[in-house]
Amino acid sequence: SQTIHQWPATLVQPVGSPLSLECTVEGTSNPNLYWYRQAAGRGLQLLFYSIGIDQISSEVPQNLSASRPQDRQFILSSKKLLLSDSGFYLCASTDQETQYFGPGTRLLVL
Amino acid sequence: GDSVTQMEGPVTLSEEAFLTINCTYTATGYPSLFWYVQYPGEGLQLLLKATKADDKGSNKGFEATYRKETTSFHLEKGSVQVSDSAVYFCALILASGSRLTFGEGTQLTVNP
Numbered sequence: 001s002q003t004i005h006q007w008p009a010t011l012v013q014p015v016g017s018p019l020s021l022e023c024t025v026e027g028t029s030n031p032n033l034y035w036y037r038q039a040a041g042r043g044l045q046l047l048f049y050s051i052g053i054d055q056i057s058s059e060v061p062q063n064l065s066a067s068r069p070q071d072r073q074f075i076l077s078s079k080k081l082l083l084s085d086s087g088f089y090l091c092a093s094t095d096q097e098t099q100y101f102g103p104g105t106r107l108l109v110l
Numbered sequence: 111g112d113s114v115t116q117m118e119g120p121v122t123l124s125e126e127a128f129l130t131i132n133c134t135y136t137a138t139g140y141p142s143l144f145w146y147v148q149y150p151g152e153g154l155q156l157l158l159k160a161t162k163a164d165d166k167g168s169n170k171g172f173e174a175t176y177r178k179e180t181t182s183f184h185l186e187k188g189s190v191q192v193s194d195s196a197v198y199f200c201a202l203i204l205a206s207g208s209r210l211t212f213g214e215g216t217q218l219t220v221n222p
Contacts, residue, residue: 004153032208043214044154044199051208090153097142097161097203099210101153 002027004102006091012108019064019078021105023091026072033074034092034099035066044090050074081109112137116200116213123190123220131185131216133174133200141202143167143176143183144210148197157185157198190220 003026013019025031035047048066050056056066063082067075074091086109091102117132135141142161146154158167163178172187183200200213 006153034209041217044212046209049209092154094208097205098144098156098159099201099203100156101146104153106151 002031002093002095002100004091004093004100006089006102006105008105009103010106010108012110013081014110015083016080019076019081019085019107021076021089021091021107023074023076023102024072025074025093028072028093028095030071032094033068034094035074035076036090036092038088038090038104040087048076083109085109112141112202112204112211114200114202114211114213116198116216118214118216119197120217120219123218125192125220125222126189127220129185129187129190129194129218131198131200131218133183133185133213135181135183135200135202135211137181137202137204139204141204143174144201144203145172145174145183145185146199146201146212148199148215150196154199190218192220192222194218195220 005024034049036044046059050068064078089105092099113136115134144159145157147157148154158169160167160176166175174183174185197215197217199215201210203210
């Protein structure tokens with residue numbers, strides 16, 4: 001079975017600072033990869049998904065971007081964070097039709 | 111478009127009570143259905159799934175049956191424990207799709 005790693009686990013950043021969150025997957029090859037954001041007490045919002053290296057779809061307009069430099073690495077970035085970027089960021093990977101999630105990164109923008 | 115509707119929370123139960131969390135869906139094709147659980151401060155874990163009509167998914171005492179006629183996938187447990195306190199998400203994916211569609215989640219609190 002696959003294992004999904006995310007880091008950092010927790011991050012506190014000032015408004016306007018850059019962001020880089022990393023996700024790596026073990027135990028599978030050529031997975032679909034996903035970034036979700038979860039605001040406090042709310043459901044999941046799909047931000048990006050990728051079906052292969054350099055193949056990334058954006059679901060919502062925002063100041064975030066995603067990159068997939070390697071088959072099992074997915075990076076979420078921002079050049080300038082906003083207060084509204086605070087939340088719990090989850091990376092997910094598919095095994096056939098089932099999605100598996102990483103432990104998440106809690107981001108607080110002050 | 112495809113959608114998942116869950117019963118609104120929060121749901122508060124006493125230990126050993128019977129649990130039902132309703133989930134209905136709308137899909138243009140024949141989806142596979144999932145329940146995920148999120149414990150406080152953690153990511154989502156797959157709880158159970160069903161891939162075709164009348165399939166029953168089960169895990170850790172939880173069950174859900176894929177009902178095509180009522181487009182439902184209700185989650186049940188006969189006797190909840192305090193450790194079951196979490197947020198539960200219902201989700202679907204189409205056979206030809208690459209993205210899950212999630213419900214909004216239902217917060218469950220079980221008191222001793």
